[in-house]
Amino acid sequence: MRTKSDFINIDKSKLFRKLLRVRMVEEELVRRHSEQEMRCPIHFCIGREAIAVALCESLKISDYTVSTHRAHAHYLTKGGSLYAMISEFYGKSTGCAAGRGGSMHLIDRNVGFVGCVPIVGSTIPIGVGLAFGSMLQKNDKVTVIFFGDGSTEEGAFYESLNFALMNNLRVIFMCENDFYAVSTHITKRRRNDEAIIRIVEGFGIGAYRFDGQDCNSLAKKLASIVDDVRSNGKPVFVQCDTYRYTGNCGPESDSRPDDEVSRWKERDPVKLMQEKLLNAKVLSTDQIEQFKAEIAAEIQEAFDKAQAAPFPLRPDLNKFVFKDASNSL
Numbered sequence: 308m309r310t311k312s313d314f315i316n317i318d319k320s321k322l323f324r325k326l327l328r329v330r331m332v333e334e335e336l337v338r339r340h341s342e343q344e345m346r347c348p349i350h351f352c353i354g355r356e357a358i359a360v361a362l363c364e365s366l367k368i369s370d371y372t373v374s375t376h377r378a379h380a381h382y383l384t385k386g387g388s389l390y391a392m393i394s395e396f397y398g399k400s401t402g403c404a405a406g407r408g409g410s411m412h413l414i415d416r417n418v419g420f421v422g423c424v425p426i427v428g429s430t431i432p433i434g435v436g437l438a439f440g441s442m443l444q445k446n447d448k449v450t451v452i453f454f455g456d457g458s459t460e461e462g463a464f465y466e467s468l469n470f471a472l473m474n475n476l477r478v479i480f481m482c483e484n485d486f487y488a489v490s491t492h493i494t495k496r497r498r499n500d501e502a503i504i505r506i507v508e509g510f511g512i513g514a515y516r517f518d519g520q521d522c523n524s525l526a527k528k529l530a531s532i533v534d535d536v537r538s539n540g541k542p543v544f545v546q547c548d549t550y551r552y553t554g555n556c557g558p559e560s561d562s563r564p565d566d567e568v569s570r571w572k573e574r575d576p577v578k579l580m581q582e583k584l585l586n587a588k589v590l591s592t593d594q595i596e597q598f599k600a601e602i603a604a605e606i607q608e609a610f611d612k613a614q615a616a617p618f619p620l621r622p623d624l625n626k627f628v629f630k631d632a633s634n635s636l
């Protein structure tokens with residue numbers, strides 16, 4: 308049966324370029340991490356990039372997103388400034404949180420990236436609050452809440468699901484299931500890995516489970532979901548299965564089984580999409596090389612400018628600590 312998503316036209320080469328861009332930013336961060344100049348904890352999303360790329364492709368700038376401690380892909384694909392993000396990692400005053408927040412407090416209100424917070428599960432009710440505001444203002448903005456499978460172990464998640472459902476809020480609960488919370492596998496936390504979606508279905512909410520590594524196919528499915536949420540005014544829950552290549556925090560790997568890591572790397576989202584586009588002659592090797600050169604130049608410029616930018620001034624250090632209308636960001 309053909310579904311609505313079969314008719315959605317996604318520009319595959321544009322999508323691939325976005326995917327490649329997030330991967331290359333992450334790889335450059337990994338390379339520079341040991342220099343010890345970025346003094347904040349960094350949670351890498353290498354391996355998991357396709358979900359944000361696929362979903363944000365169908366969002367409008369005016370739509371809202373919120374995220375967690377692992378937010379780079381979400382911030383960048385919603386349109387957050389790369390320079391402001393890198394500046395933030397270096398603690399500079401040009402950072403998106405004025406150098407106060409580091410990698411777990413990214414924000415760019417100009418593009419609807421309302422924020423991210425390291426307290427697991429904490430941004431779920433915040434996202435629902437944004438959607439409630441949109442409902443009161445009678446606009447059709449969609450709010451996307453990105454979170455990991457670990458967040459589904461917080462009570463706030465279930466209260467938020469119920470509230471969104473009872474109030475017909477335009478929310479996409481996007482669970483990036485990488486099977487681990489820090490280093491504990493989901494099967495050590497729940498009876499089986501179908502548990503999350505089964506529990507969520509019990510609320511009566513529309514729930515989907517997708518492969519998170521095939522960016523193009525995911526983009527089509529999610530485009531259809533975004534469209535439905537916007538027109539029906541109802542929340543949905545989406546679980547995308549994926550994997551991170553690094554440990555929980557920092558670029559080092561951890562003690563997850565080698566065969567498991569290599570199995571997931573065989574379905575690397577960038578490699579997978581690149582192969583498909585080359586085989587289908589949608590892109591040539593030269594075009595991919597050109598993308599890489601353009602992105603590398605953009606990244607280099609962002610790092611150069613961020614490193615040269617000033618640190619916050621000592622007399623200003625208390626600014627933005629408490630709410631103060633006169634100096635809000």
Ligand SMILES: Cc1ncc(C[n+]2csc(CCOP(=O)(O)OP(=O)(O)O)c2C)c(N)n1
Pocket residue numbers: 376377425426427428454455456457458459485487488489555
């Ligand atoms: C309320 C709370 N408890 C514990 C932690 C410590 N912690 C940091 S990351 C993490 C695992 C989160 O796993 P998941 O939600 O699946 O996100 P992922 O890291 O896989 O993106 C935990 C427990 C925290 N930050 N907040």
